[in-house]
């Protein structure tokens with residue numbers, strides 16, 4: 001084999017590897033999925049469908065992993081008794097019993113309402129390593145979870161108001 005052919009073959013190989021690595025990077029994050037995920041009645045829609053259904057700010061936060069401005073959300077300073085559900089698919093996510101004032105400007109909870117509520121994934125955007133919180137049914141981005149919450153879990157689920165619906169106790 002001539003040196004020229006070897007060089008061409010090498011370049012083709014490098015090209016194929018680059019494509020494989022690129023495609024690998026495009027795969028959606030699957031780490032952090034909780035057990036029991038298979039039992040969840042999933043809600044799957046295309047990006048186009050979500051864009052049509054949701055108001056712009058809900059779409060930006062839940063489908064584009066956005067964040068609402070602190071102290072701007074309707075549930076930040078809100079302490080009625082009831083259940084917070086996913087604004088995209090109505091999956092129950094958090095109980096008012098686990099809500100507390102973290103002072104951060106976002107609704108904060110120390111635990112989800114059940115293990116059928118949320119999934120988590122590593123989020124390394126913006127030069128930070130954080131744990132993103134998603135709705136387990138429809139993958140809506142809800143916010144992040146941090147390890148500086150109150151007892152008994154020590155967790156702080158920092159959630160965007162715009163990703164939540166609220167159902168008052170007795171109105172379920």
Ligand SMILES: [Zn+2]
Pocket residue numbers: 086087088089090091135136137138139140
């Ligand atoms: Zn959902």
